[in-house]
Amino acid sequence: MLDPKFLRDELAQTAQRLAARGFELDVDKIAALEARRKELQSSTQELQNERNVRSKSIGKAKQAGEDIGPLLAEVGELGEKLDAAKSELTELLAQIEAITAGIPNLPDASVPVGKDESDNVEVSRFMEPTVLGFEAKDHVDISAGLSNGLDFETATKLTGSRFVVMHSQVANMHRALAQFMLDTHTQKHEYAEVYVPYLVNHDSLFGTGQLPKFGEDLFHTQPATEEGQGLSLIPTAEVPLTNIVRDSIIDEAQLPIKMTAHTPCFRSEAGSYGRDTRGLIRQHQFDKVELVQVVKPEDSFAALEDLTGHAEVILQALQLPYRKMILCTGDMGFGACKTYDLEVWLPAQNTYREISSCSNMLDFQARRMQARFRAKGAKKPELVHTLNGSGLAVGRTLVAILENYQQADGAVVVPEVLRTYMNGLEVIPAK
RNA sequence: GGAGAGGUGGGUGAGUGGCUGAAACCAGUUCCCUGCUAAGGAACCGUACGUUAAUUCGUACCGAGGGUUCGAAUCCCUCCCUCUCCGCCA
Numbered sequence: 001m002l003d004p005k006f007l008r009d010e011l012a013q014t015a016q017r018l019a020a021r022g023f024e025l026d027v028d029k030i031a032a033l034e035a036r037r038k039e040l041q042s043s044t045q046e047l048q049n050e051r052n053v054r055s056k057s058i059g060k061a062k063q064a065g066e067d068i069g070p071l072l073a074e075v076g077e078l079g080e081k082l083d084a085a086k087s088e089l090t091e092l093l094a095q096i097e098a099i100t101a102g103i104p105n106l107p108d109a110s111v112p113v114g115k116d117e118s119d120n121v122e123v124s125r126f127m128e129p130t131v132l133g134f135e136a137k138d139h140v141d142i143s144a145g146l147s148n149g150l151d152f153e154t155a156t157k158l159t160g161s162r163f164v165v166m167h168s169q170v171a172n173m174h175r176a177l178a179q180f181m182l183d184t185h186t187q188k189h190e191y192a193e194v195y196v197p198y199l200v201n202h203d204s205l206f207g208t209g210q211l212p213k214f215g216e217d218l219f220h221t222q223p224a225t226e227e228g229q230g231l232s233l234i235p236t237a238e239v240p241l242t243n244i245v246r247d248s249i250i251d252e253a254q255l256p257i258k259m260t261a262h263t264p265c266f267r268s269e270a271g272s273y274g275r276d277t278r279g280l281i282r283q284h285q286f287d288k289v290e291l292v293q294v295v296k297p298e299d300s301f302a303a304l305e306d307l308t309g310h311a312e313v314i315l316q317a318l319q320l321p322y323r324k325m326i327l328c329t330g331d332m333g334f335g336a337c338k339t340y341d342l343e344v345w346l347p348a349q350n351t352y353r354e355i356s357s358c359s360n361m362l363d364f365q366a367r368r369m370q371a372r373f374r375a376k377g378a379k380k381p382e383l384v385h386t387l388n389g390s391g392l393a394v395g396r397t398l399v400a401i402l403e404n405y406q407q408a409d410g411a412v413v414v415p416e417v418l419r420t421y422m423n424g425l426e427v428i429p430a431k
Numbered sequence: 432g433g434a435g436a437g438g439u440g441g442g443u444g445a446g447u448g449g450c451u452g453a454a455a456c457c458a459g460u461u462c463c464c465u466g467c468u469a470a471g472g473a474a475c476c477g478u479a480c481g482u483u484a485a486u487u488c489g490u491a492c493c494g495a496g497g498g499u500u501c502g503a504a505u506c507c508c509u510c511c512c513u514c515u516c517c518g519c520c521a
Contacts, residue, residue, distance in 0.1 A: 048491085
C-alpha cells in the first residue's frame with residue numbers, strides 16, 4: 001500500500017510513476033472520492049462531538065438530580081443524522097480502500113522503464129554457458145535415463161498435472177539442495193532458520209500483497225464467504241515469514257531481522273495454461289528456500305544487494321552458470337519497488353531461466369501489515385522496510401543440475417558441495 | 432469435540448453504564464540529586480485520521496463485527512483467539 005498522504009497530495013505524480021509499470025490510476029475518481037471523504041468525515045465528527053457533549057451534560061444533570069426530559073428530547077434526532085452520515089462514510093472508506101489496496105508499489109528511480117520481460121536489463125554474469133560436447137537432453141529425458149527419478153505419471157494418478165513424485169537419488173538430491181541452501185544461509189549469511197505454517201489466513205495474504213488482487217493464483221481450503229474466510233496454501237514462504245512482524249512494533253536494536261525457511265509453495269498457475277507444461281519448471285507444488293529481511297528504511301537498498309548476493313552464493317557454490325537481471329518497471333511484482341532476478345543456464349532450452357527473484361518492497365508491505373519499529377528516542381513508530389528473495393527455488397535448481405551436470409553416457413555428476421548431503425555419492429549412474 | 436475461564440496501551444494488570452483514552456507497576460524519554468561500577472526524586476510517556484502557529488482542538492480505537500442506550504472498555508448477540516480440565520490423535 002502506498003502512503004495515503006503521498007497519494008492524496010501527489011496524485012498526478014503517482015499516476016505518472018505507476019504508468020511506467022503499466023498501471024492506470026483513475027486520478028479523477030480518487031480525487032472525487034477523497035474530496036467527498038474529507039467533507040463527510042469532518043461533518044460526521046462534528047455530529048459525534050455534539051452527541052458526546054450533550055450526552056455528558058445529561059449525565060451531569062442526572063447526577064445533580066435535575067430533570068433530564070428536555071435534554072433527551074433535544075438529542076432525539078441527532079442519532080438518526082449521525083447514523084446516516086456514518087454509514088455513508090463507511091461505504092466511502094470501503095470504496096477508497098478497495099482502490100488503494102489494488103495499487104502496486106512505485107518503481108524505484110533506478111529501475112529501467114519497460115513493458116515486459118524483454119526489457120529487463122542484464123547486470124552481470126557468472127561463468128559461461130555450459131558446453132556439453134554432445135546434444136543436451138532436458139531434465140525429463142535425463143531422469144528417464146536414470147534407474148529411478150522424476151515420476152510425472154504417478155503424480156498425475158495421485159493428484160493431476162503439474163505435480164511430481166521423485167524417487168531415490170533424485171529425491172535425495174532434492175532434499176540435499178534444500179539442506180545445503182539452509183545451512184549456507186544460516187551459517188554463512190546469518191539468517192535465522194524458521195519453520196512456518198503452510199496454510200495462512202487472509203490477513204497474512206493481504207499483508208504481503210497477494211490479496212485482494214491475486215487470489216486466483218492461490219489454492220484455498222474453502223472459498224472466502226461473507227462471514228468466513230478459509231485458509232490458503234502459501235504461494236511462497238515470503239507470506240508467513242514476512243507476516244511474522246505484522247501488527248508489531250519492533251525494537252530498533254532487533255533490526256535487521258533476517259529469516260530463512262524451506263517450505264513447499266503452492267500456486268494455481270491460473271493463466272499459464274500451456275506454458276512450461278513439460279517437466280519441473282512450472283509446478284503447482286514446489287519447494288523453495290526463502291530469504292526475508294526486515295530492515296530500517298535507510299538500509300533497504302543495501303540489503304537488497306546483500307540478499308541477492310546471498311542467493312548468488314548458492315548458484316556459485318553449485319557452479320551453475322547464471323546471469324543477474326534487473327527487472328524493468330513493467331515486469332516487476334505487485335509490491336516490489338526494485339527486483340533482481342537470477343536466471344540459471346539451462347542447456348536443453350539453450351537459454352537462461354528464472355531461479356530466484358529478490359525484491360525490495362520498501363514500506364509497501366509494512367504499511368499493509370502495520371509492521372513498525374521505534375527508533376531510539378523517537379516519539380512515533382516508523383514503518384520498517386521488507387525484502388524477500390528466493391535462495392533458491394529448489395525444484396528449478398534440481399533441473400539446472402540435472403541439465404548442466406549431465407554426461408554423455410546419461411549419468412549425472414553430483415556437485416561437490418552436495419556430496420556430504422548424499423552419503424558421499426559422486427555420480428548418479430545411468431540405468 | 433465437551434466443560435470452564437479469559438482477551439484492556441511496548442509489557443504486567445485495575446476497571447461492570449456517564450467524572451476512563453483508560454488506575455497502578457515495569458520498560459522507555461527528559462531533568463534533578465549523588466562521585467562510582469549502584470541508588471533516589473520529578474515530569475513526560477498509546478495509535479490513527481482530521482484540524483491548528485502549536486505536543487491546539489476534535490473524532491475513533493479497550494480481540495473483531497453487530498445490537499441496546501441520550502451515553503458502552505463496562506450490558507446483549509455472533510465470530511476469532513488464548514488458557515485450564517476432559518476426550519481424541521501424528
